[in-house]
Amino acid sequence: MGSLRLATVTKQYDDVVAVDGIDLDIADSEFISLVGPSGCGKSTTLEMIGGLTTPSDGKVFIDDQDVTDLPPKDRNLAMVFQNIALFPHMNVYDNISYGLRIRNTDPEEIERRVNDAAETLQLEGLLERSPSELSGGQRQRVAIGRAIVRNPSVFLMDEPLANLDAKLRVHMRTELQQLQRELDVTTIYVTHDQEEAMTMSDRVAVINDGTLQQIAPPLTCYNEPANRFVAGFIGSPSMNFVDGSIKGTQFVAESLRIDLGDIDCDGVSDVTLGIRPEHIHFPDADLPENTEPIDATVDVLEPIGEKIFVYLDAGLEKATSGDWSDAEDETVGRSQFLMSAPSDSTIEEGESVEIVFDRTSIHLFETATGEAIAHGIVSEPTKPTR
Structure with a gap:
């Protein structure tokens, strides 16, 4: 024993x-x-x-x-x-x-x-x-x-x-x-x-x-990382993070907004969205559920054999949602994302592309504490475990 x-x-x-x-x-x-x-x-x-x-x-x-x-x-x-x-x-x-x-x-x-x-x-x-x-x-x-x-x-x-x-x-x-x-x-x-x-x-x-x-x-x-530290430490390359807030049924940041549907954030307003590089895709990917396309520019490519690491300058150019009427027609912001793309991708540095996030693999964390709120922003998200 x-x-x-x-x-x-x-x-x-x-x-x-x-x-x-x-x-x-x-x-x-x-x-x-x-x-x-x-x-x-x-x-x-x-x-x-x-x-x-x-x-x-x-x-x-x-x-x-x-x-x-x-x-x-x-x-x-x-x-x-x-x-x-x-x-x-x-x-x-x-x-x-x-x-x-x-x-x-x-x-x-x-x-x-x-x-x-x-x-x-x-x-x-x-x-x-x-x-x-x-x-x-x-x-x-x-x-x-x-x-x-x-x-x-x-x-x-x-x-x-x-x-x-x-x-x-x-x-x-x-x-x-x-x-x-x-x-x-x-x-x-x-x-x-x-x-x-x-x-x-x-x-x-x-x-x-x-x-x-x-x-x-x-x-x-x-x-199902218990908090932001585990999410960032486990996995290589590390998870992408974007700080934002909950407004109505949307996650809102300077660089993007994502509909959360009926997800329950337990009254938390300031949240951090996490998405792993392998869960960022081009719009033609066969996904069960994905976000609306996000505009991006390819910054750096790192071919490593079976895949390519793509560094992206991504985000919204203009706000168009009614929830953002006070910011309409103004530049909102950009963020850096790392994406893992197939090795046969034909993208080039400097190219403008669109990307989507796999909604089933999006993570939300409370910004103040780093504790996980949900894993997967679908109708029945996975609750965090320790």
Whole structure:
């Protein structure tokens, strides 16, 4: 078993609050990623779980046992860090078995566990080699093997792939997913790479300024972000945002207006509209429901192979709605949008185009708090979840 619970865990250094009252329940065998920008508190949270740092307040439970004051050796955890830190004077076998040997484990048991780990990690023919004779990916597998042989209840991984090149990182994260499923061990994985978190995790815990913003399955964080921070952090490229207000049944900004129909904004007047680049289209796109066309000028094109990132100067030129009669025939404003277009698009820089938003993928956030109001401005919008 390897369930884990953080109960209002806080860590404060003098006047700096690194982690602020995080509550987190992790089920046995779950793969959870802690993700957020540098300095957000995710590594400090991991260190408190591992016993490397003592919480200023709150409790840490493993399998319903309070381990807050227990040293790391008594928590049945195994850790893998960004710095692989293998012993250069030991071969692979000795590196993997080191933790077992210092615990005076039976030599036959050590050999069995090391050989099992080597087979799982495809290191069978490398056990006599020194770390200097291994590639980066092989050294990382040795570090993981050193953790595996302990048969821990929980794996803690702090950016273990950060020092690998891009191609190897993609390969290794696939291997880590397969390994976690095979071992069926609870895994808590720290990363600043939201793509890594999205592809590997059962659930993603998004942290900012020491506060848990949302914990949910990856696609829930993507499609139903709890607030503007999560919406902007999850997804690459980032979501487009436009600040505006609610007037009648319309979202109104300097650069555009969009009919909201009968959507309920709970009395909030100042709102921020969010739309992801992949949910902006040309008018001929086959969409179930889209906004009225918006005039735009192509500013910059970035072809990246399977798609083109299109930077747009977009918005209204003149107000024509009766609701805007006081501004009729006046220039209203322009905004910058990033659009993800098909690779076969024939648009050119400087070209005037029309774009539409997929109404089912428009998000609304309260401007003052950043909290989500609705996801999809259709007849039955998705209510925000945390």
